[in-house]
Ligand SMILES: [Fe+2]
C-alpha cells in the first residue's frame with residue numbers, strides 16, 4: 001500500500017517560500033513511494049531519489065540562510081541535523097545502487113526517507129516556527 005502524504009496547515013512555518021518547498025518535498029516523496037511500490041523501474045526510482053536529495057539540499061541551505069538572518073539560537077544544531085540527514089541519504093543512495101533486483105528494499109528506503117523528513121519537519125522545523133512567531137519575526141521575513 002502506497003503512502004500518500006497530504007500537506008496540513010499544522011505544518012506551516014509561516015514563511016510562504018519555505019512552506020512551498022515543504023509541499024514540493026511531500027510531492028517528491030509521494031512519487032518516490034509510488035514508484036517504489038510499483039517495483040518495476042529501478043532507473044526511475046534512482047532518478048526520483050536523486051530529485052528528493054537535490055531538493056532537500058537546496059531546501060536545507062535556504063532554511064539555514066533564513067535561520068541565520070533571524071539569529072535563530074539553535075542554528076548550529078539545526079545545521080548539523082540537516083547534514084546528518086544528507087549523509088544518511090548518501091548511504092541510502094549506495095544501497096539503492098546495489099538493489100536493482102530487490103524492489104522490496106526500495107520500499108523500505110522510500111519509507112525511511114519519508115520518516116526522516118517528516119520527523120525533521122515536526123520536531124526541528126516547528127521549533128523555529130515558534131521562535132519566529134514568539135519574536136514577531138514573521139513580518140520581517142515576509143518583507144524581505
Ligand atoms: Fe530544517
Ligand SMILES: [Fe+2]
Pocket residue numbers: 022059063121125
Ligand atoms: Fe524544512
